[in-house]
Amino acid sequence: MSxxxxxxxxxxxxxxxxxxxxxxxxxxxxxxxxxAQDSAPAQFRIGYQKGSVNLVLAKTHQLLEKRFPDTxxxxxxxxxxPQMLEALNVNSxxxxxxxxxxxxxxxxxxxxxLYVGMEPPKPKAEVILVxxxxxxxxVAELKGHKVAFQKGSSSHNLLLQALQKAGLKFTDxxxxxxxxADARAAFQQGNVDAWVIWDPYYSAALLQGGIRxxxxxxxxxxxxxxxxxxxxxxxxxxxxxxxxxxxLTQADALTLSDRAQSITLLANAMGLPEAxxxxxxxxxxxxxxxxxxxxxxxxxxxxxxxFFANRLLPVKVDISQRVWQPAGQLSSKPSSSKQSSSKPSSSKQSSSxQSSSxQSSPxQSSPxQxxxxxxxxAPTSIEQSSTAKSQTK
Numbered sequence: 001m002s003x004x005x006x007x008x009x010x011x012x013x014x015x016x017x018x019x020x021x022x023x024x025x026x027x028x029x030x031x032x033x034x035x036a037q038d039s040a041p042a043q044f045r046i047g048y049q050k051g052s053v054n055l056v057l058a059k060t061h062q063l064l065e066k067r068f069p070d071t072x073x074x075x076x077x078x079x080x081x082p083q084m085l086e087a088l089n090v091n092s093x094x095x096x097x098x099x100x101x102x103x104x105x106x107x108x109x110x111x112x113x114l115y116v117g118m119e120p121p122k123p124k125a126e127v128i129l130v131x132x133x134x135x136x137x138x139v140a141e142l143k144g145h146k147v148a149f150q151k152g153s154s155s156h157n158l159l160l161q162a163l164q165k166a167g168l169k170f171t172d173x174x175x176x177x178x179x180x181a182d183a184r185a186a187f188q189q190g191n192v193d194a195w196v197i198w199d200p201y202y203s204a205a206l207l208q209g210g211i212r213x214x215x216x217x218x219x220x221x222x223x224x225x226x227x228x229x230x231x232x233x234x235x236x237x238x239x240x241x242x243x244x245x246x247x248l249t250q251a252d253a254l255t256l257s258d259r260a261q262s263i264t265l266l267a268n269a270m271g272l273p274e275a276x277x278x279x280x281x282x283x284x285x286x287x288x289x290x291x292x293x294x295x296x297x298x299x300x301x302x303x304x305x306x307f308f309a310n311r312l313l314p315v316k317v318d319i320s321q322r323v324w325q326p327a328g329q330l331s332s333k334p335s336s337s338k339q340s341s342s343k344p345s346s347s348k349q350s351s352s353x354q355s356s357s358x359q360s361s362p363x364q365s366s367p368x369q370x371x372x373x374x375x376x377x378a379p380t381s382i383e384q385s386s387t388a389k390s391q392t393k
Contacts, residue, residue: 040240043072047084047096050077050270051200053262053284054252055097060265061254063247068240079179082106082152085228088113094233095244099154099198100223104304107317114234114324117227117245118292122284123217125199126158132210134193139166139215142194148176148183149196154225157303159196160310161220170310200272203279223299227289234324242326245289252286292323 044064048055055075058064064073078084081098082105088096089111106113128147130136136145139162149155160170176183176192180201187195187205194214197205205211227245234241255262263281267274292300301319308316 040068040071040243041094041237042070043074044068044095044240044244045074045076045093046244047076047078047087047093049080049084049097051198051280052097053255053266053281054248054286054289056266056269057254057262058248058251060269061251063251064244067243067247079181080150080153082150085111085113088228088230091230094237095227095229095241097225097227099157099225100300100303101152101154101157101307103226103228103322104300104307104313104317104319105152106228107304107319107322108313108315112231113228114231114322115226115292115319116229116234116241116324117289118223118296119225119289120287121217121222121224122199123220123222125202125280125283126154126217126222127197127202128159128162128214128216129187129195129197129202129205129211130193130214131187131190132212134212136193136214139163140168142166142214143168143172144174145193146174146176146191147194147196148178148186148192150179150183151175151177153198154222155196155198156312157307158217158220158222160306160312162215164306165220170312199283200270200276200280203276203283204272206279207273207276221299221302223296223303226292229324238324238326249288252288255281255286291325297323 046055046064048059050056059075064071076087076093078087078096081096081102084093084096084098085102085106087093089106089109095116103113103115128139128142136142142163147159149159159173163170163172176186178186180197183192183195183197184201184205186192195205227248229237229241259281263274263277266272266277266280270277297319304313304317304319307313
């Protein structure tokens with residue numbers, strides 16, 4: 001091309017060079033974005049409970065290992081949510097899934113964890129049980145009786161809400177804090193009068209017989225289950241966490257697309273009869289993992305306030321300060337106020353735990369930044385692992 005073209009009348013060389021430079025910058029930015037979106041950490045440690053259907057199926061099918069072949073995936077099983085979040089708080093795992101109450105207790109204890117996703121409530125999968133021949137016929141009749149449940153779990157919330165609805169206070173019952181397995185033994189031996197529990201323990205007890213459901217979650221206001229990660233880990237690995245949740249949504253969908261195989265795989269993984277798993281799946285339809293909406297944050301805040309009002313939390317907590325939204329919408333850092341502190345150690349509400357956790361987590365947003373609806377985290381692709389054994393919320 002002749003130099004005359006560049007220097008003919010009216011041609012702006014500087015403008016041409018600026019356009020070229022801008023194009024180069026845009027190309028570089030796009031390339032960096034793609035690299036960031038496709039990048040994955042060298043290792044990923046995920047906590048799960050035996051009753052976590054999508055996590056167990058993802059583990060069994062090795063969906064995360066297939067989706068992230070260059071990442072070493074480790075699976076660590078916990079008996080309940082409180083123990084899992086203790087491990088998350090001390091950086092023994094990178095991501096965990098629990099019911100609604102463990103993250104509230106963890107926040108009150110000073111843990112810097114973020115809500116990175118949620119599943120809508122599965123109200124039929126959580127119940128208060130009494131023996132079939134019990135004289136207790138209503139929640140109001142639990143007054144003065146021994147009630148077994150895992151402290152700081154979603155069952156703790158179910159019980160508190162049920163008592164409030166029946167016009168009782170938490171102090172009107174005799175709480176017996178036991179892990180699910182120990183609570184089941186105490187219930188079967190007649191050492192407690194009622195048992196608050198979730199699936200698959202509920203379905204196992206149902207199949208065994210000799211029980212009666214006093215109330216389930218459908219008559220109460222539940223907020224669902226949550227996925228949590230530490231703030232540093234999320235801030236460093238937000239896009240990766242999104243893709244992990246997409247894979248877990250795919251895993252949950254397998255209970256519909258391949259129900260028979262899913263029942264067999266879950267039965268083998270959980271060590272339970274297939275009939276128990278079938279009942280469990282009937283109680284919990286598969287749902288996409290979603291970002292937290294304003295409505296969910298508000299409901300979780302009401303739950304936290306209820307626990308504080310009943311003196312079951314040492315401090316008030318602000319849920320909105322611990323919510324992360326995908327697509328770069330980072331929530332604000334916790335304020336310097338002492339609103340959600342205590343000792344930043346592990347919560348004392350739980351017992352034994354198994355560990356394996358990591359380091360980073362994207363921030364949070366104020367309620368005004370939260371979506372009013374609940375767009376699902378779209379499924380994407382599809383599964384190495386270590387193991388252990390348990391099931392809880």
